[in-house]
Structures are given as C-alpha cells and as structure tokens.
Amino acid sequence: MQFLLSRSRRLRAATGAMMAVAAAAASSTVSGAPDDKPIAAVAEAVPDASIAKLKAEYRRPGSIPFPKENPYTATKASLGKKLYFDTRLSAANVLSCASCHSPAYAWGDGQPRGVGHGMKQLARRSPSIVNAAFGQIFMWDGRAASLEEQALGPIKTDVEMNLPVEQLIERLKAIPEYSPLFQSAFAGGGISPDNIAKAIATYERTVVSGRAPFDAWIEGDEKAISADAKRGFALFNTKAACTQCHSGWNFTDDSFHDIGLPDADIGRGKFLPGVVKMQHAFKTPGLREISRRAPYMHDGSVPTLEAVMDHYRDGGIDRPSRSAQMKPIALSKQEQADVIAFMRTLTSEMDPTTVPSLPR
DSSP, X not given: OHHHHHHHHHHHHHHHHHHHHHHHHHHHHHTTOOSSHHHHHHHHHSOHHHHHHHHHTTOOOSSOOOOTTSXXXXXHHHHHHHHHHOGGGSTTSOOOHHHHSBGGGTTBOSSSSOBOGGGOBOSXXXXXXXXXXXXXXXXXXXXXXXXXXXXXXXXXXXXXXXXXXXXXXXXXXXXXXXXXXXXXXXXXXXXXHHHHHHHHHHHHHTOOOOOOHHHHHHTTOTTSSOHHHHHHHHHHHTTTOGGGTSOTTTTOOSOEEOOOOSOOXXXXXXXXXXXXXGTTBEEOOOOTTGXXXXXBSTTOOBOSHHHHHHHHHHTOOOOTTSOTTOOOOOOOHHHHHHHHHHHHTTOOOOOOOOOOOOOO
C-alpha cells in the first residue's frame, strides 16, 4: 500500500508537466507541424525532473526474477522448452502449450477464444505468456498462484489438453530420451509432476518482451517515438486514466477488475463469491507487444485497439460489480488515436523462437 501511495504521489507531481506537453503538442499538430520538433521543444520547456520521474515508472527491469524454490538453469529451461512444444503432452497428441501460446502470435493464439481437446472452442481467450515471469497470480480468473501451477493446469484439464497427470508421467517415461534430460536438469531427479511444472515454468519465465521504441524514448532518444505517441503517453498517464490499472514497466497492476463487458462469465467472482467487485472481474493484461495480440479482452470480443478505446471511453456496462475506475471519459477521436499511437510503441522486435528437436 505504501508503494502504491508513493507512486500515486509521483504521478500527481508529474501530471501538470505532462498535461502541458499534451496541450502544447496538440496545438503544434493543429498548426500543421510537420515533424517532432515542436513537441520536443515543448518537452524541453517542461521541468525535466517531472517528466523524468514519470518515465522512471516504466523503466525495464535489469533481470528476470526466478523463485528461490525454482531457480534458473540452462538445462532446466532447455527441458522446459521441449516440453512446451511437445504435442505428446495432450491426450490426442495434437496440442502443446505452444498451440495456444505461440511465438507467432506474441505468445497467444490470435483467436477470440482458445481451442481445446476435440477442437472445441473454450470459454475464454488464450492469454499471452509474455513477461509472465513478472506476474504475481495467473489465469484470467487468478486460479493459479504460480507459473508452476499454471503450467500443469491446462495439461490435465479435460476441455484443454485432457491428459491426466498419471498418464502424462507414463507417457513421458515411455520416451527414452526424456529421462536423462530430467536427471540432468534436476540433479538426478526423475520425471514427476513437480519437475515437469518447474521445467515448463522456467522456460516460460524466459519469454520476455524485447526493447521497444518506448524504451528507447524513456532512455533519452527523443526520435524513437512520434509526436502523437508522446501526446498519447501524456494522456495515458493523465486524462485517459489508463494507469489506474495499466501501471509499471509491464503496464499491469496484476489485479482484477470488472470493466463492464456484456458477458455472463463471472471470472474472479467464482473464487470470491461474497465480494461484489470481483463479480465479472478479470486480470488486467500487460500491454507489452499489445499491437500483435488482437483480438482483445478475456473473451476476445473486442477486435481492434480502436474498439478497445471506444469501450473505455464509454465506460462499459454500469452494474454493481463494475470497477470504480471504469467511468466514461470525454476523449476526442484524436486523443484516442494518440493513446493508440503510444501503445503501439510498446511492441518490440522479439527474437525469433526456434522449435526444438524433441526427445524420442
């Protein structure tokens, strides 16, 4: 709580400066400014300390966090990658973790809703695993307390990969080349549910978004993003109030909110039935790589970033569970376009992911 309060104070301290940038930049745009020079001049006129404090909230971390009970090793991550891409971890031998969380789709699947066992459509969209290492709780409804728990969940769930743990162990033990890999990764440990989960989770933690144009900008390169994106950053932190939920370098508060979508799914409310605000509440997704992750929301019901902005502008369905942060916002079309321009600067050129050779 102390951290949240101090962050709020820092944001308020920078708000005046950023609104000045936004207003002046908008004026430059109206007058037909052909490039970024007018807004750069405005930014220079604003107290550097105020903008610097705000930018500091979004600086990339220097390392990937790994839990002490499951520390990183290269052999464990390598094993985890093989398990992640192996379709033999599903009952029908056709689905792998990568089927729903593919590097080709920014580690999602590009579909409105996931597809599970028997090619049946699932109830929710497959969330991206990008930057999952920095998460505190997992799944749209928060039912997994760790990445290790999350890793096994879809494998054994009947509507997803549909392979009971007992059968999973038997199947992997029947593949001769897997046993030595487990022994190497776990100091003589064998194939077990715990070790499978630890290996997959270790690999998933290595999936981190690359350095984006936004990162270059906050590090001092004023030419890294456009004038409209700079205006969008100001709006994102002030008038548009996006940071009430999308905060920090990964742009998520890792919490749950009902944002007023017309869906009967109660999300987090299933686990907290007595908490009104958790009904229809879903986890706030991070925004890194967001322009490659359409369609949006937990049910894939919003096709574009433009439609996302329309939804937040209107405030969603008004009901008792709707988040207190969800209120109609008077944003012009230009302001919405500026926020979108900013969000697009969060997309990086991620290194290509090779599919590993699998044990036989």
